[in-house]
Amino acid sequence: MNEAIRIDLPDGRGYNIQAGPIDWLPDALAEIGLQGPGCIIVTDKNVDDLYGSRLRSILHESGWDPSTVVLPPGEETKSDQYLRRIQDRALSAGIDRRTPLLAFGGGVTGDVGGFAAATLLRGIPLVQIPTTVIAQVDSAIGGKTGINHAVGKNLIGAFYQPRLVHVDTSLLATLPDREYRSGLAEAVKHALIADVDLFEWIRRNWNSILEREQTVTAELVRRAAAIKASVVSRDELETGLREILNFGHTFAHALELALGYGTLTHGEAVFIGMRAATFLSSHLYPDANFERVRAFLARIDVPIVPGSVTPGRLGDAMKSDKKKRGSELRFVVLEAPGSATVVSGVDASLVEAAWREGLGRS
Ligand SMILES: NC(=O)c1ccc[n+]([C@@H]2O[C@H](COP(=O)([O-])OP(=O)(O)OC[C@H]3O[C@@H](n4cnc5c(N)ncnc54)[C@H](O)[C@@H]3O)[C@@H](O)[C@H]2O)c1
Ligand SMILES: [Zn+2]
Known part of the structure; x- marks a missing residue:
């Protein structure tokens, strides 16, 4: 497996951000002591249509028996209505405090799914599997979870750290171009605030980045995520x-x-x-x-x-x-x-x- 980025937190807590195909997920879950068969996949309709059955069959092959909650795509999903839907589905599936919740999608899925994990049974294990650039370099890392309120964005939420962040940059191939390019803003931001060498590398490789050359994208995501992790x-x-x-x-x-x-x-x-x-x-x-x-x-x-x-x-x-x-x-x-x-x-x-x-x- 590629070398993981480690996030160390006070009181001996911590977790890895690990890069690799989603096929490696069952091994990664086993390594941190998460055991099936039950788990809850939270995802959105776009991601589910593209990758949901693949993720479920990867998990099934290793003895997991996931229940999937598919949310509508979009910012409106970060609401109490969909938070409640995840909670209802998880509780009726009979979860216990060791049942992991896998947030599989962009920042919206990670934020609402992560907050659901924080609240269910006062906290069930959360695994982030980010599928957008924003989520891979930013939102899946660091434990901010939550939903929006009529008064403003992200006003209801909790700091709740995941047990693992699993990053598969090959999933970015299907992102709409505007989403992909927008996500790059956060990667550039991380370079500018903390790593001038990364900025120079981005500048030199900008065309390959825009063309989503696999190795270049993977390196960009890894280095930008490492900055967020360190902060x-x-x-x-x-x-x-x-x-x-x-x-x-x-x-x-x-x-x-x-x-x-x-x-x-x-x-x-x-x-x-x-x-x-x-x-x-x-x-x-x-x-x-x-x-x-x-x-x-x-x-x-x-x-x-x-x-x-x-x-x-x-x-x-x-x-x-x-x-x-x-x-x-x-x-x-x-x-x-x-x-x-x-x-x-x-x-x-x-x-x-x-x-x-x-x-x-x-
Ligand atoms: N928690 C944090 O620290 C933090 C940090 C930054 C942003 N955020 C939050 O993240 C959200 C924005 O994240 P986002 O841009 O990922 O939004 P998003 O989750 O809405 O995803 C953007 C779009 O891409 C689609 N999509 C996701 N993965 C795909 C894939 N692999 N292929 C094709 N389509 C795919 C989604 O269905 C959606 O339509 C905002 O709500 C923002 O507040 C949170
Ligand atoms: Zn931002």
Whole structure:
């Protein structure tokens, strides 16, 4: 098996992020002491149509007897209605506290499935099997689970760590192009906040990445996931360091809010947000060289934001960002490519200029 990435947590807890075909899953489950026959697969309709029967037959061959809960695809599924559906199905299947829940899908499946695992019998073993780029490099790692509320996204949830994250990058071949490209935003983000060598590698390999060359995609996912793993190992409950994972996100959330969720994908908003945040960085740290980052981000293809969405409107949307603390907005910026920090009290005119660069209107 490929070498796993290890996440070490306080009190001797921890788990592996392991790469390989889903055929290896039964061995991986056995290695961490999870035993059948019962298990619950939570997935969505798209993933189930593509890979559900393959996963079930892999499990059957090793003596497992899975029950599958198939959810509708989309962000609306992160709701109490579908959380309850998973709970109902798991309880009627007769689970006990050792029955694993396998969250097989993108970030939506992982978030709602993970939260269901946290709540069932006060916690049943959770295994994340992420199938999108976002999920493989970001959402399946680190234990944030939850659902949305009418008041805002991700407001109901729990920190609940998986027992294993099993990553099969060959599953990414069927992702729609827009989903695939959007997911790359989080991988680029991880490089920019923590690993300048990875950023340079991404820059050099960008065309192969977009063409989904197997070995290149696998390396990108492995290295980007390792960064997330390292950050969450050091700050499991987001009391400090973990905030750097929000690079580009103060801008991105404002844009998503102003445009209405679903106009841009989250990743597209993050690419625009990272352009803006890099502009801020270059003004706050004029001695560092951001030219290659700016040039790289500038050539990434994202939809044009309508002119009616002005930096002023976006500034207002920013203020309602739930990540703001106290009365001042906080921004994750780069002291240099590969090294992030958090600032507040940034001058409003500088933020406006950053918006212009982010939106390509400078
Ligand atoms: N928990 C965290 O730390 C964290 C971090 C980042 C994002 N998130 C959450 O993740 C969600 C976004 O994740 P996402 O982009 O993976 O969304 P998603 O789960 O909705 O997946 C995107 C789309 O791709 C489809 N799909 C999934 N895998 C596929 C495959 N292999 N082939 C073809 N189609 C496939 C899905 O059916 C869906 O239509 C958001 O709800 C966000 O809040 C959570
Ligand atoms: Zn994000």
